[in-house]
Amino acid sequence: MHSGADIKEFGGQMSGPPLIPMIHAIEAASKPVVAAIEGIALGGGLELALGCHYRIAHSKARVGLPEVTLGLLPGAGGSQRLPRLIGVPAALDLITTGRHVTAAEALKFGLVDQITDHNTVNVAVKFAQRVADQPLDARRISTYPCLCPSDVAVLFEEVMQRVRRTARGAIAPIACVQAVRAAATLPYNQGMERERELMATLFTSGQARALQYFFFAQRAVGRWSMPSGARWDTSKPRPVHKAAVIGLGTMGRGITVALAQAGFSVVAVETQEKQLMEAKQAISGMLERGAKRRGVAPALDKINYGRNIQSVADVDLVIEAVFEDMALKKKVFQQLSAVCKPSTFLCSNTSGLDIDQLACQTRNPELVVGMHFFAPAHVMKLLEVVYGPKSSPLAVATAMQLGKKIGKVSVAVGNCRGFVGNRMLKPYLEQALFLLEEGATPEFVDQVLEEFGFAMGVFRMSDLSGLDVGWKVRMADGLAMPDPTTGQPTRLRQGRRYSPLGDLLCEQGRFGQKTGRGWYQYDKPGSQVAKPDPWLHSFLDEYRARHALVAHRIDHQEVLERCLYSMINEGFRILEDGIAAGPEDIDVIYVFGYSWPRHHGGPMFYAATVGLNKVLERLEHYYQAHPDVPSLQPCHLLRKLVASGSPPIQKWREVIKKVRSQL
Numbered sequence: 001m002h003s004g005a006d007i008k009e010f011g012g013q014m015s016g017p018p019l020i021p022m023i024h025a026i027e028a029a030s031k032p033v034v035a036a037i038e039g040i041a042l043g044g045g046l047e048l049a050l051g052c053h054y055r056i057a058h059s060k061a062r063v064g065l066p067e068v069t070l071g072l073l074p075g076a077g078g079s080q081r082l083p084r085l086i087g088v089p090a091a092l093d094l095i096t097t098g099r100h101v102t103a104a105e106a107l108k109f110g111l112v113d114q115i116t117d118h119n120t121v122n123v124a125v126k127f128a129q130r131v132a133d134q135p136l137d138a139r140r141i142s143t144y145p146c147l148c149p150s151d152v153a154v155l156f157e158e159v160m161q162r163v164r165r166t167a168r169g170a171i172a173p174i175a176c177v178q179a180v181r182a183a184a185t186l187p188y189n190q191g192m193e194r195e196r197e198l199m200a201t202l203f204t205s206g207q208a209r210a211l212q213y214f215f216f217a218q219r220a221v222g223r224w225s226m227p228s229g230a231r232w233d234t235s236k237p238r239p240v241h242k243a244a245v246i247g248l249g250t251m252g253r254g255i256t257v258a259l260a261q262a263g264f265s266v267v268a269v270e271t272q273e274k275q276l277m278e279a280k281q282a283i284s285g286m287l288e289r290g291a292k293r294r295g296v297a298p299a300l301d302k303i304n305y306g307r308n309i310q311s312v313a314d315v316d317l318v319i320e321a322v323f324e325d326m327a328l329k330k331k332v333f334q335q336l337s338a339v340c341k342p343s344t345f346l347c348s349n350t351s352g353l354d355i356d357q358l359a360c361q362t363r364n365p366e367l368v369v370g371m372h373f374f375a376p377a378h379v380m381k382l383l384e385v386v387y388g389p390k391s392s393p394l395a396v397a398t399a400m401q402l403g404k405k406i407g408k409v410s411v412a413v414g415n416c417r418g419f420v421g422n423r424m425l426k427p428y429l430e431q432a433l434f435l436l437e438e439g440a441t442p443e444f445v446d447q448v449l450e451e452f453g454f455a456m457g458v459f460r461m462s463d464l465s466g467l468d469v470g471w472k473v474r475m476a477d478g479l480a481m482p483d484p485t486t487g488q489p490t491r492l493r494q495g496r497r498y499s500p501l502g503d504l505l506c507e508q509g510r511f512g513q514k515t516g517r518g519w520y521q522y523d524k525p526g527s528q529v530a531k532p533d534p535w536l537h538s539f540l541d542e543y544r545a546r547h548a549l550v551a552h553r554i555d556h557q558e559v560l561e562r563c564l565y566s567m568i569n570e571g572f573r574i575l576e577d578g579i580a581a582g583p584e585d586i587d588v589i590y591v592f593g594y595s596w597p598r599h600h601g602g603p604m605f606y607a608a609t610v611g612l613n614k615v616l617e618r619l620e621h622y623y624q625a626h627p628d629v630p631s632l633q634p635c636h637l638l639r640k641l642v643a644s645g646s647p648p649i650q651k652w653r654e655v656i657k658k659v660r661s662q663l
């Protein structure tokens with residue numbers, strides 16, 4: 001097993017013999033060298049194997065060049081040898097995506113010479129004995145011509161365009177294409193020189209630092225802890241064999257699919273007959289399509305459907321996914337508590353309601369946690385596991401383990417309005433609306449955020465999710481109503497600035513993509529092609545005039561700083577409140593749940609990169625200009641971190657601990 005270079009060493013002194021001369025020496029050896037690949041050979045591990053004259057892999061082995069995911073390229077000759085061995089198109093696929101391939105796929109590519117189910121080393125030794133007398137000249141990959149399709153220039157042009165589009169500003173995938181192009185167009189030695197130059201640029205880049213930080217952050221979130229001191233390594237989960245999902249709307253369907261695909265028996269409950277029929281059909285379709293993609297049988301028989309909540313009596317864990325309404329959810333939790341066996345874990349897929357209020361409806365509040373999935377729930381990697389004041393470590397450990405089993409990256413967070421993800425989204429959305437009031441357009445704000453690397457700007461995202469979702473929440477909160485005295489939408493609520501723009505669009509029936517109109521216009525309801533809408537621009541002009549707002553020129557920097565820094569400030573408050581245990585939790589939530597560009601590491605890592613003093617100074621500046629927007633007021637923890645000399649992100653937990661102990 002070889003997972004490549006030690007990523008931890010990249011920031012400092014690298015130990016061990018230099019890899020490139022070692023691989024050259026192996027390749028130049030006069031005796032045959034056979035690589036025996038057991039487990040995994042990734043990155044430098046595979047590059048070493050490519051320097052050998054033959055490669056034998058165990059059938060369960062996986063190989064790949066994942067450097068691109070760390071902001072790098074295969075810098076020990078991998079970008080030059082792989083295309084010579086398996087051809088340019090296949091090498092481009094593996095190197096620009098970093099995907100791991102199975103031994104069977106590697107054999108098909110010609111990446112390995114043989115696969116075995118037996119002891120790989122023994123098989124490799126026998127193989128070496130067999131080929132001992134064979135000439136080696138034809139086995140040195142660096143001497144191979146690079147097999148290219150005749151239209152190689154067109155191929156690289158197309159690949160480069162595709163990679164640029166999907167990279168969202170990441171530089172490593174582009175450098176990977178450039179390195180493979182060097183393999184295709186230059187002699188080996190010159191190609192190696194190009195690989196070295198490109199690697200040198202990537203190696204010291206901020207993006208590589210961000211991606212390598214994120215690699216460890218993803219793993220760190222598994223080592224969860226609760227303010228009570230309960231931790232991942234001292235809290236044992238209980239096995240879950242049978243689960244139930246209550247409510248088969250969009251979220252419930254996705255959760256059912258995720259559970260069934262992972263092999264769990266699922267009881268799927270929907271009380272409305274018509275909804276149930278539609279859900280059955282939709283779930284079967286999702287399972288069939290997923291199974292076809294993965295080349296397995298669809299897990300249709302894992303699901304039992306029912307209309308009656310009594311059918312969940314014997315399950316180990318229930319995930320409630322009914323409509324986002326506290327009264328309805330409370331009723332469901334009361335019923336579940338009466339119906340289920342006493343040991344059943346009761347979980348809610350609420351995206352921000354109070355878990356404690358739900359726990360209070362049950363006999364065993366310690367078995368209640370939030371399991372907040374992200375739509376589409378069978379696709380999105382993120383799961384927020386939300387513990388309330390009564391949730392037991394057992395319940396958290398069980399939900400975290402279930403998340404892992406269904407392939408999610410699970411992050412344990414505390415209970416507050418919106419938890420981590422949606423709580424931080426609020427100031428971000430709010431700033432975007434204020435920017436419209438002050439003169440920006442939805443397309444400009446979105447363009448800036450998309451150039452930063454978000455898959456979608458805030459307004460395109462709102463149109464996709466449906467403007468009515470937030471509207472209903474604001475109405476329930478008593479926000480989206482006109483001023484009772486004037487009947488006019490008010491721009492001040494509870495002493496704070498409030499933008500009724502979203503409410504006004506909803507009143508016009510503009511709910512986004514589904515109605516064909518929102519912040520943008522669409523050809524027809526359901527279409528995904530957003531076009532700027534002249535109606536919206538006039539509406540904004542009239543709105544500004546009605547409220548005596550003078551539009552001013554808003555630039556790129558102001559959009560980014562106000563949207564991102566207000567969100568980051570909320571992130572610091574979340575850390576201060578103990579809702580997230582560390583900055584890694586927030587960053588993982590934002591990358592996996594909200595399409596934050598991974599090459600910026602996550603919002604908290606980004607803040608560290610920009611410089612905490614700069615974030616503080618800009619927040620102070622904007623807060624002075626907008627004193628009625630409390631989310632712009634720099635929070636205590638941010639000030640404390642700056643006062644402590646802006647320590648590196650890995651040291652923030654120490655400052656957080658101090659701040660919390662003083663509260």
Ligand SMILES: CC(C)(COP(=O)(O)OP(=O)(O)OC[C@H]1O[C@@H](n2cnc3c(N)ncnc32)[C@H](O)[C@@H]1OP(=O)(O)O)[C@@H](O)C(=O)NCCC(=O)NCCSC(=O)C[C@@H](O)CCCCCCCCCCCCC(=O)O
Binds near residue numbers: 005019066073074
């Ligand atoms: C390997 C995995 C698939 C295993 O997954 P699994 O789920 O089983 O387990 P975990 O992921 O939880 O891992 C367990 C544990 O191990 C840690 N770990 C795993 N891999 C590494 C690693 N490569 N380095 C360090 N630590 C690792 C992991 O963090 C876990 O520990 P933790 O405490 O965090 O829980 C999976 O782990 C995986 O996918 N790993 C990463 C594999 C990978 O990406 N490999 C590529 C590494 S990069 C590389 O190999 C580079 C090569 O191309 C060599 C380049 C040559 C260098 C030349 C240098 C030129 C520099 C030029 C600079 C010029 C500058 C100048 O001019 O000044």
